[in-house]
Amino acid sequence: MGVQESYPIDVEAIRADFPILDRKVGGDVERPGEGPGDDTPLYYLDNAATSHTPDQVVDTISEYYRGYNANVHRGIHQLSxxxxxxxxxxxxxVADFIGASGREEVVFTKNTTESENLVAYAWGLNELGPGDNVVMTEMEHHASLVTWQQIAKKTGAEVRYIRVDDDGYLDRDHAADLIDDSTQMVSVVHVSNTLGTVNPVADLADLAHDHGAYIFVDGAQSAPTQPVDVTAIDADFFAFSGHKMCGPTGIGALYGKEHVLEEMEPYLYGGDMIRRVTYEDSTWEDLPWKFEAGTPSIAQGIAFAAAVDYLEDIGMANVQAHEELLAEYAYxxxxxFDDVTIYGPPxxxxxxxxxxxxxxxxAHDLSSxxxxxxxxxxxxxxxxQPLHDKLGVAASARAxxxxxxxxxxxxxxxxxxDDARELFA
Structure with a gap:
């Protein structure tokens, strides 16, 4: 495993918390019906899609179901x-983890995608119209790009895209040209899940606010891997997912400035998000519950916090240092290899x-x-997909x-x- 002192964190101790990393998988002789069983060590390098979950988080889920499984905000009994x-x-x-002022600014959602949709439908449908524009980047994830694209179609707003240069960076002069007094929302990915680019979201927030626009930061790849302070970057909205940061699937968070969330109408209606209901009208519960209709993902939410505690015990600055070390080494x-093309910054x-x-x-053959x-x-x-079209490739491999x-x-x-190179030579 290399020399332990050469890593900014105790990797060996951390790996002990993830039993899945000890399993064997099918190797090159293990085809269905051909081999005696799985015998190849697992090298899991797909963490931008989903990270693994440590025992501490799994235990938290188990403790909930075994010890106090009940619905929230619905009962007087002890379990509830x-x-x-x-x-x-x-x-x-979670609020403390990202520097929010309190729980009022943190809405639990299923994932980053749902957070994008919540803002797009609860805010965008009401606020956007002909003559307005939404500014994104050419490196946006579909969760952002498709959502705002479709909301723009419904409202008559224009969608603009900040160019990505040949080195994988945003063209900041182009950003300054695109963001104007008709811009209502700037939606930007913090760390590109394809290029690895770390975007200057604080500067883009300043630019958006100078023109009276809001900024939505997609933090799906940044919150798991680096210290984040939503107040310091002055994000109006910030979204991330638990399953990319040692948490369970089906849970994520939307941060929103309290005064902005207060002004927004709910995205979903039903139980728990209401204060008073009559046959004629309804009023809404306080933040953040106004946006958490129905029975929430209770076990996942509690385990999400356990994942945050786990990462904070390691230290997010240490997590970032370790990631950067490995990324530079892989790069x-x-x-x-003279026949390998790498996309994005150095x-x-x-x-x-x-x-x-x-x-x-x-890329699919390579992955296989x-x-x-x-x-x-x-x-x-x-x-x-649009970014890959710009790069002139149908697909890429990603570690x-x-x-x-x-x-x-x-x-x-x-x-x-190297084996793949030789096989296709």
Whole structure:
């Protein structure tokens, strides 16, 4: 596993919290009906899609179901009270994690995609109209791009895209040209899930606010991997997902400035989000419950907070340092191949992922071959089809790293890529 002192975190101790990393997977001789069983170590390098979940978080889910499983905000009995307190405290934990002022500014959603849709429908449908524009970037995830694109179609607003230059950075002069007094929303990804670009969201927030616009920051790739302070970057909205940061699936968070959320109408209606209901009208509960209709993902929300606690015990600055170390190492190793194209900024100026292609090898074939070596990577357009069109490729392979990954696992990837090169030579 390499020399422990060479990592900014105790990777060996962290790996012990993730039993799935010890499992074996099918190797290159393990085809259905052909091999005696799985015998290849797992090298999991698909963390930008979903990270794994440590025992501490799994135990939290189990403790809820075994000890105090009940609906929240619905009962006077002890179990409901215990569940309600834990669920509400989870909002406090997540709020502290991103520098929000309190639980009023943190709405639990299913994921980043639902958070985007919540703002687009609850705010966008009411506020956008002909003559208005929404500004995004050419590197947006479909969760942002498709959502605002479709809301613009419904409202008659215009959609504009900030150019990405040949090195994978935003053209900031172009951003200044596009964002004007008719701009109502700037929606920008914090860290590109394809290019690894870390965007200057605080500067874009200043630019948006100078023109009276709001800014929505897609933090799906940043919140799990680096310190985030929504107050410092002055985001009006910030969204992220639990399953990318050691948490369970089906839970995420939308941060919104309190005064903005107060002005917005609910996105979903039903139980728990209401204060008073008559046959003629209804009034809404206080924030954040106004936006959490029905029975929420209680166990997932409580476990989301446990994942945050787990990461904070490691230290988000340490998480970021480890990711950057691995990304630079992978970038350098892949750059040694003259037939490999890497997309995005240099290795020392990117988030913890590397998207690339091998000349003459389709990304799906490459992913299949490296899978034979036990290496799990992503292949496809990574929910950024327009960006891939701009890059002139149908798909790319993507290796993405997290707190439990090592240089040795990247070496396994490089060996597998080399085999693919030889196979298709």
């Amino acid at each position: 009270q215990e569940a309600s307190v834990a669920y509400e405290n989870a909002h406090d934990t 350098d190793q892949l750059s040694a 290795g020392d100026d990117r988030g913890g992922l590397v998207a690339f292609n091998v000349e003459g090898v389709h 071959i490296v899978n034979d070596h036990g290496v799990a990577i992503r292949a496809g357009d990574h929910c950024t 993405s790293f997290y707190i439990y990954n090592t240089r040795d696992e990247i070496d396994a990837l490089i060996e597998a890529v």
